[in-house]
Amino acid sequence: MAGKIRARFAPSPTGQIHVGNARTALFNWLFVRRQKGIFVLRIEDTDLERSEARYETQLLNDLKWLGLDWDEGPDIDGPYRPYRQTDRMDVYRTTALRLVEEQKAYYCFCTAEELERERKRAVAEHTPQIYSGKCRKLDPDDAKHRVAAGEAAAIRLKIPEHPIKFHDLVHGPVEFANEVVSDLIIVRSSGVPVYNYVVVVDDAAMKITHVIRGDDHLSNTPKQVALYEALGLPVPEFAHLSTILGPDRERLSKRHGATSIANFRDMGVLPEALMNYLALLGWAPSGGTRETFTPQELIKEFSLERVTPSPAVFDMEKLYWLNRHYIKQSQPSRIHNLARPFFEAKGLLPANMDSRVENWFTRVVDLLAPYVDQFDQLPDRAGIIFDYSAGTAISHRDNAEVFASEKTRPVIQAFANLAANESPLTAEKFKTIMDEVKAETGAKGKDLFHPVRVVLIGSHSGPAFEKLIPLLEEGSTLDLPVHVKSVRERIAEFMTALE
């Protein structure tokens, strides 16, 4: 019986993980979980200048937040440890030496200037830019002696004399003419191995059966396949995922705004919404009509054969739609807990919330959550409660149309007369008052409610009064960092401002 399939996600800890990489991680995870295989997390930190330990921790946390887990990795170890490339330098060195010994690789003494000259000539002659193979012809023993004598040398792999073929689960069979593939450097003259080499050594050592990664690696794959051959190891299956683009059809980057997982988390996007959205970028279920999936459903449906090879533009609006969907689906208590930090950050909540404030706050969130795309919009939305100003209510241009109506003044006057001394105003009482205002003025529908809304919250649109009014009244009696004005206060302020 064949062994379990093994796939890996191998990020570099050089910054915050962005959606492109997260999508790669997700597809790896979905594939592995679907196949009941092993998911390996490996840290590619051979770029010593840019790698930082703190990014590694963040990376793991971001991945966990998204809802991914792994079976082997730097934080949990595993049978093919270590899972951090800087801890594997010995393997790379001994393997490279072995390849030289077996004459599958050779020392290269060419200088940067020589190589640069070759490159320029290739461009001028319209030929592929590949290494001339000058040092390939050197006598291996001579070369070894020169190295022993202290001469600087890189190690290059010999690319075979036949076309390099491999299979890609997304793109199908791929073939490169060997004339186009250069004898690549696998170890720099400084002794530091290069990415294309270590990735193969590691994938082979970790018995990776499926390499699922971004398609920016597609052109590197023939080099890597040659490496597997030189190593005498089986070539894995590949799956190259398309690039994620920004609205301008350029590769998505920080320039396009929020692109890291942490950004989305901090904006108040739910992990299941992000996961769902990312899954739909470049993949669709058979039938293609379903849009919302739980992680378990994604695992059940996912297959690499259904992954689209073409690049995809990241669409915030659709992410927001999914996020709204999942906000509505969530347990209220979860929403309350997620929403709280956003209010605290704006200084709207006391450091210690007693049960009354707590209860009131949860109702505020329940009232407003259906109105937002992301949680960081919540405090703004809550302006109708925390941030009332009669002056702006009157001057705001969105309300100009309301004031332009001749029915507005009588309604405001009638409402103020009836409600000004109600304290607190109950939802029931409000209803009777509105009935009276209606009878008195003859206004109904928008003519009736828009003016009242402007008086009470400064805007002609907003949540239902029957829920909103009790919240205003109760809020005004709570000990909060920012005083919530009661209905009575609002009416008084408004009528004064109106004069």
Added chain:
RNA sequence: GGCGCUAUCGUCUAGGGGUUAGGACGUGAGAUUCUCAAUCUUAAAACCCGGGUUCGAUUCCCGGUAGCGCUACCA
């Protein structure tokens, strides 16, 4: 310059030799709710171009074009 990948509504996509080319986001309209949002209904909206193969190509093949990637002693 060389090589590679890609090409269906604005966007994500389904589909596939003969279809009214399907769904979703977004947009417009209508219904509903005191308003807005939500919800429901509905409308507009696409097969890059040119050759071939074929009775018939959006679908298969070739070419072009465009976009992207690789072409490093970066990852």
